Amino acid sequence: MRFFSLLALILLFTSCTKRAVEFTEVTISPVFIDSLSIRAIAPLDDQRVWFAANNGKVGLIDGETPKLATIKYEDSLLHFRALAMTKDAVFALSIANPAVLYKIGFNGKEATTIEEVYVESGEKVFYDAINFWNDNEGIAMGDPTDECLSILITRNGGATWKKLSCDMLPPVVPAEAAFAASNSNIAIYKDHTWIATGGKRARVFYSSDKGATWDVYNTPIIQGEAMTGIYSIAFFDANTGVIFGGNWDKKDVNEGNKAITRDGGKTWNLISNGSGPGYRSSVKFVPGSEGYGIVAVGSPGISYSNDQGDSWLELSKEGFYAIEFVNDSVAFASGQNKISKLLFKK
Numbered sequence: 001m002r003f004f005s006l007l008a009l010i011l012l013f014t015s016c017t018k019r020a021v022e023f024t025e026v027t028i029s030p031v032f033i034d035s036l037s038i039r040a041i042a043p044l045d046d047q048r049v050w051f052a053a054n055n056g057k058v059g060l061i062d063g064e065t066p067k068l069a070t071i072k073y074e075d076s077l078l079h080f081r082a083l084a085m086t087k088d089a090v091f092a093l094s095i096a097n098p099a100v101l102y103k104i105g106f107n108g109k110e111a112t113t114i115e116e117v118y119v120e121s122g123e124k125v126f127y128d129a130i131n132f133w134n135d136n137e138g139i140a141m142g143d144p145t146d147e148c149l150s151i152l153i154t155r156n157g158g159a160t161w162k163k164l165s166c167d168m169l170p171p172v173v174p175a176e177a178a179f180a181a182s183n184s185n186i187a188i189y190k191d192h193t194w195i196a197t198g199g200k201r202a203r204v205f206y207s208s209d210k211g212a213t214w215d216v217y218n219t220p221i222i223q224g225e226a227m228t229g230i231y232s233i234a235f236f237d238a239n240t241g242v243i244f245g246g247n248w249d250k251k252d253v254n255e256g257n258k259a260i261t262r263d264g265g266k267t268w269n270l271i272s273n274g275s276g277p278g279y280r281s282s283v284k285f286v287p288g289s290e291g292y293g294i295v296a297v298g299s300p301g302i303s304y305s306n307d308q309g310d311s312w313l314e315l316s317k318e319g320f321y322a323i324e325f326v327n328d329s330v331a332f333a334s335g336q337n338k339i340s341k342l343l344f345k346k
Contacts (some may be wrong), residue, residue: 018288020293020306023329026315027343031332032061038081038184038334039321043091049324049332051339052080052092058104060111061339067110073100073119081180082130084138091117091158093140097125101140103158118152118161125150128178133193133210141186141195149195152209170216175226176201179245182282182322184232184332191195192238194265198229198245200282204265213241219268221245222256227301231298232283236291239264242271242309244296249302253279258296260309271309277301281321286344288328295344297333301340316343 001236013262036053043049048062056077059068070093071078078094085091090104090111094344098121105113127150136157142150148166175198178185187194195205202221207214221243231245239262246257252277259268279298286293294305299319305312320333323342 001016013246018290018292020289021346022306022313023293023304023344023346024313025289026302026304027345028316028318028333029341029343030338031341032059032066032338032339033338037336038339039081039181039319040092041322041324041326041332041334041339042083042303044085045333046326046330046341048337050090051334052083053081055230056307058083058092058102059092062109064116065217065344069111069114071102071114073098073116075084082140082183084128084130084132084183086132086135086138086157086260088135089158091130091138093127093130095126095128097121097123098294099127099129099142101127101152101161117154117158120150120163126180127152127209128175128180130181131186131188131193133188133191137210139186139188139211143170147171149178151195151211153268154183164211164246167216170205172197173201176203177229179229179248179281181231184234184282184284184322185230187233187235187241189235189238190203192235192264193231194235194241195237196230196233196245198223198231199226199334200224202229202245203245204268206265212221215249217265217267220256220259220270221268222247225249231279231281234283234285234294234295236285240308241293242283242285242294243268244280248279251279251298254281258283258309272312273311275313276305276309277303282323282326284331286328287325295323295325297321299335302333304344321340 126256130136130140148169199238202223227248235241281294320335
């Protein structure tokens with residue numbers, strides 16, 4: 001009995017102290033500089049990355065000469081903050097009124113076609129993020145235009161999109177919406193989907209069946225004001241996820257701005273409350289870290305945790321809006337006027 005008790009204590013201690021590889025520095029190399037606000041990126045590999053930005057710009061960074069397109073809807077330059085890829089297309093979704101979703105054919109080297117696949121007009125229209133479960137099925141989300149979030153679904157590879165009616169979704173409260181800060185309001189793991197909100201309430205909407213049915217869960221993230229709430233959500237598997245945000249108007253405040261779930265989003269617990277980074281706009285699990293390595297970026301800098309958010313290391317004060325990993329040590333990050341490649345080092 002004493003042997004088994006000792007073994008149980010050892011196992012408990014080991015599980016509680018498990019950590020990912022500890023990064024101690026990051027090398028930041030600019031790959032694209034322009035007078036753009038770039039909040040959505042989608043890497044193809046460690047050399048090529050798609051981006052969507054303001055002023056109608058959508059492009060592919062592929063070597064020294066970026067391949068850029070300027071997209072207009074009628075006579076208006078659109079502002080893009082949402083971007084996603086399938087095996088043969090790239091999808092760029094604009095914010096505000098009108099919201100226009102473009103499907104850009106891609107043959108692996110260059111864009112081949114561009115077509116409007118969804119248009120929505122209205123005073124309250126504002127889309128925030130887009131993601132795909134697989135090459136045929138995808139989802140986009142936006143602020144409420146009625147009593148629910150705006151949710152678009154495609155089941156045919158993005159050729160057509162349908163907006164869900166509010167009788168299929170949990171209602172929002174007044175002034176609950178989302179932030180188009182980094183195209184990371186949506187997290188997907190297999191058939192599971194999580195959507196994060198902010199403003200008056202900071203909640204997580206959850207679907208276990210690729211958007212067919214939905215539940216909603218409360219979080220302890222700071223909420224109640226226009227710029228408070230969850231700015232980014234990421235999941236390692238069906239159970240372990242992290243949310244990050246805070247108050248955009250008070251970026252140094254590090255209380256109530258980051259939380260973790262281990263039951264698929266039903267319950268959330270604050271992590272490193274009152275320590276570690278304040279406001280961040282994009283959070284990701286480090287690939288290959290078994291869900292223990294987390295990187296969060298925002299305009300105040302780049303922060304890293306190797307123990308699921310219990311402790312943090314500030315790797316850089318250089319600001320970015322969004323980050324997307326390519327592998328366990330290389331990522332692309334985008335921000336004001338730039339896209340950079342990040343190399344994380346031990």
